[in-house]
Amino acid sequence: MTKYKNLSSPTKNMVSTFALVIGLFLILQILLLTGSVSSLVKGQLVPICAYIVMAVSLNLTVGILGELSLGHAGFMSVGAFSGVVMSSVLKQAGASDGLRLFVSILTGCVFGAIVGFLIGIPVLRLKGDYLAIVTLAFGEIIKSIMNNLYIGLDASGLHVNMLKDNLNMTDGRVIISGPMGVSGNDKLSTFFAGFLLILFCLFVIFNFVDSRAGRAVAAQRDNYIATESVGINVTKYKLTAFTISAGMAGMAGTLFALNYSTVVASKFDFNTSILVLVFVVLGGLGNMKGSILAAIVLTLLPELLRAFSTYRMLLYAIVLILIMLITNNPEMKHVVDTVLSRIKGLFRRRKGGAVND
Amino acid sequence: MTKTNMVPVPSLGIIPERDVNRMPILDIHHLGIDFGGLHAVEDFNLVIGRTEIAGLIGPNGAGKTTVFNLLTNVYTPSRGVILLDGVDIRGKKTWQLNEMGIARTFQNIRLFNKLTVEDNVKVGLHNICRYSTLEGVLRLPRYWKMEKEAHEKAMELLSIFDMQHMANYVAGSLPYGAQRRLEIVRALATNPKLLLLDEPAAGMNPSETAELMQNIRKIRDDFQIAIMLIEHDMNLVMGICEGIAVLNYGKIIAKGTPDQIKADPVVIEAYLGRQGEESLHAEG
Ligand SMILES: Nc1ncnc2c1ncn2[C@@H]1O[C@H](COP(=O)(O)OP(=O)(O)O)[C@@H](O)[C@H]1O
Ligand SMILES: [Mg+2]
Numbered sequence: 001m002t003k004y005k006n007l008s009s010p011t012k013n014m015v016s017t018f019a020l021v022i023g024l025f026l027i028l029q030i031l032l033l034t035g036s037v038s039s040l041v042k043g044q045l046v047p048i049c050a051y052i053v054m055a056v057s058l059n060l061t062v063g064i065l066g067e068l069s070l071g072h073a074g075f076m077s078v079g080a081f082s083g084v085v086m087s088s089v090l091k092q093a094g095a096s097d098g099l100r101l102f103v104s105i106l107t108g109c110v111f112g113a114i115v116g117f118l119i120g121i122p123v124l125r126l127k128g129d130y131l132a133i134v135t136l137a138f139g140e141i142i143k144s145i146m147n148n149l150y151i152g153l154d155a156s157g158l159h160v161n162m163l164k165d166n167l168n169m170t171d172g173r174v175i176i177s178g179p180m181g182v183s184g185n186d187k188l189s190t191f192f193a194g195f196l197l198i199l200f201c202l203f204v205i206f207n208f209v210d211s212r213a214g215r216a217v218a219a220q221r222d223n224y225i226a227t228e229s230v231g232i233n234v235t236k237y238k239l240t241a242f243t244i245s246a247g248m249a250g251m252a253g254t255l256f257a258l259n260y261s262t263v264v265a266s267k268f269d270f271n272t273s274i275l276v277l278v279f280v281v282l283g284g285l286g287n288m289k290g291s292i293l294a295a296i297v298l299t300l301l302p303e304l305l306r307a308f309s310t311y312r313m314l315l316y317a318i319v320l321i322l323i324m325l326i327t328n329n330p331e332m333k334h335v336v337d338t339v340l341s342r343i344k345g346l347f348r349r350r351k352g353g354a355v356n357d
Numbered sequence: 358m359t360k361t362n363m364v365p366v367p368s369l370g371i372i373p374e375r376d377v378n379r380m381p382i383l384d385i386h387h388l389g390i391d392f393g394g395l396h397a398v399e400d401f402n403l404v405i406g407r408t409e410i411a412g413l414i415g416p417n418g419a420g421k422t423t424v425f426n427l428l429t430n431v432y433t434p435s436r437g438v439i440l441l442d443g444v445d446i447r448g449k450k451t452w453q454l455n456e457m458g459i460a461r462t463f464q465n466i467r468l469f470n471k472l473t474v475e476d477n478v479k480v481g482l483h484n485i486c487r488y489s490t491l492e493g494v495l496r497l498p499r500y501w502k503m504e505k506e507a508h509e510k511a512m513e514l515l516s517i518f519d520m521q522h523m524a525n526y527v528a529g530s531l532p533y534g535a536q537r538r539l540e541i542v543r544a545l546a547t548n549p550k551l552l553l554l555d556e557p558a559a560g561m562n563p564s565e566t567a568e569l570m571q572n573i574r575k576i577r578d579d580f581q582i583a584i585m586l587i588e589h590d591m592n593l594v595m596g597i598c599e600g601i602a603v604l605n606y607g608k609i610i611a612k613g614t615p616d617q618i619k620a621d622p623v624v625i626e627a628y629l630g631r632q633g634e635e636s637l638h639a640e641g
Binding site: 204207208211212213214215216218219221222223225226227228229230231232233234240 | 429431450451452453455456460461463467468469470471472476479480481483484486487488490493494495496500503504507543544546547
């Protein structure tokens with residue numbers, strides 16, 4: 001028989017994940033203070049935070065709920081544009097930058113969650129490959145809508161239309177201009193805000209998983225009929241998890257969008273959904289630490305490989321394949337595990353020694 | 358013009374004398390289901406008393422498990438009426454039927470294999486120790502209170518089968534017999550009025566089966582619920598069941614007390630006389 005305690009307990013997992021995030025943040029702060037972070041990496045800090053939130057939220061759907069979703073960037077897109085609109089509205093109202101960022105991210109969350117909920121109702125009735133294909137389709141539908149969306153703001157309020165000529169603006173400013181997207185956006189996002197957002201999302205995910213609702217979700221993944229047989233409305237809890245996941249993707253979208261002066265809808269396409277899925281699969285299903293590390297490494301990698309110019313994407317692909325091999329090949333994994341446990345053993349011996357002295 | 362209110366009354370059948378003055382827990386009329394051309398269950402009529410231990414027996418493929426699947430709406434009946442505690446359960450979903458009081462185990466065990474033993478029981482306590490998802494995520498006081506209660510209740514339920522020490526084991530790694538017992542505990546956790554057990558002794562050795570018999574009786578006595586069980590082990594069935602129905606090719610061929618069933622020539626011809634060969638294939 002296998003004892004669960006010998007695996008990893010939920011609390012231990014949560015603590016070590018928080019420790020990882022806070023530790024990395026502190027190290028980066030020190031490096032930033034001593035000026036040893038290249039401007040290239042500096043520019044990637046907020047996007048990395050956004051991708052981490054994307055990865056952990058998609059892991060909630062794929063790893064914990066157990067449904068393959070290929071349209072996660074769609075929710076990011078909804079969050080990005082709704083957040084940008086809110087930040088413009090708040091600017092007109094004269095709110096401070098911090099408040100604008102906060103309320104905009106909240107807006108991104110609400111809109112991402114609403115769209116996630118509405119899409120979840122039909123999609124979660126499907127199973128396996130069918131569900132994956134339909135989420136892919138919805139992701140593309142959202143992209144197309146955003147690509148043709150015009151939103152303007154003037155003294156009389158917001159104007160929304162799918163045709164530029166029908167906006168009926170007297171004066172004021174066009175915030176979202178169809179395929180041209182957003183331009184002249186205020187860059188409100190900060191690394192610290194991204195850090196807090198990651199902590200918030202991890203807090204929600206871990207607490208969700210280790211609760212009545214989380215147990216229901218884990219149970220349905222193991223055995224659907226048995227879960228229904230103990231009085232659990234499985235659809236309700238699947239929809240809850242999917243909505244939370246979409247809301248978080250919305251927040252990531254706002255954080256991401258408010259880091260750039262221009263944002264276009266085509267940024268949040270199928271490629272982005274797949275990229276985030278790669279973070280999740282590479283980091284391990286249900287493994288939040290893995291998602292975080294994969295998001296960091298794979299976002300930085302193309303930047304770090306810039307020196308190789310022409311061969312950049314080739315090297316990126318090779319590194320990706322190597323990482324996959326190392327993490328998913330049992331023999332390779334064994335080698336890595338032995339090395340890691342040796343290192344751990346060394347540490348332990350040292351600690352033990354110190355006590356004996 | 359005054360209309361007369363017509364109320365359903367129990368159909369003909371037998372229930373324990375102590376349950377006579379109370380609404381039967383289950384009252385099934387003309388239940389039937391077809392799979393393609395096959396009448397898997399046909400004209401099935403049965404009454405079960407509120408604290409009765411009832412047996413459903415018959416050869417493999419007779420339709421016993423299908424009856425359980427109809428009672429829990431895993432399959433939707435083609436015909437017939439099921440009254441649970443006097444209420445027509447037509448159109449109710451599986452999870453709603455559990456809320457109304459039906460809990461079950463499965464012939465081919467369906468545990469949450471990757472969860473711990475304790476979590477398996479806690480999933481069963483889902484509707485007993487309730488708090489909202491928001492209360493859970495924000496770790497509000499109700500979360501802590503209900504989780505503590507769930508832990509205590511889970512341990513108490515596990516103690517029925519002396520399984521408290523297994524609480525932290527992964528359910529899928531338990532020995533076969535323990536898995537069957539855990540399924541019963543999980544079903545009991547939902548606080549049912551009617552417990553359906555599908556071959557609870559399958560794969561158990563004789564001493565485990567004897568212990569299980571004691572425990573099924575004890576569960577009925579302690580919880581004052583009705584239990585309906587499907588079983589091939591005639592020692593167990595004749596030992597604890599008060600009323601027995603025999604199913605063959607989807608139809609009830611006999612109903613009665615253990616003594617009546619044992620002596621029924623039709624039952625002996627169709628099932629009991631062939632038990633020796635049957636039990637060889639019982640793992641269907
Ligand atoms: N989902 C199904 N589709 C088609 N046939 C089924 C289905 N479930 C059960 N049956 C058939 O119904 C009959 C009764 O099966 P079952 O209730 O499992 O028998 P048992 O009495 O052994 O539990 C069998 O002939 C079986 O093949
Ligand atoms: Mg069966």
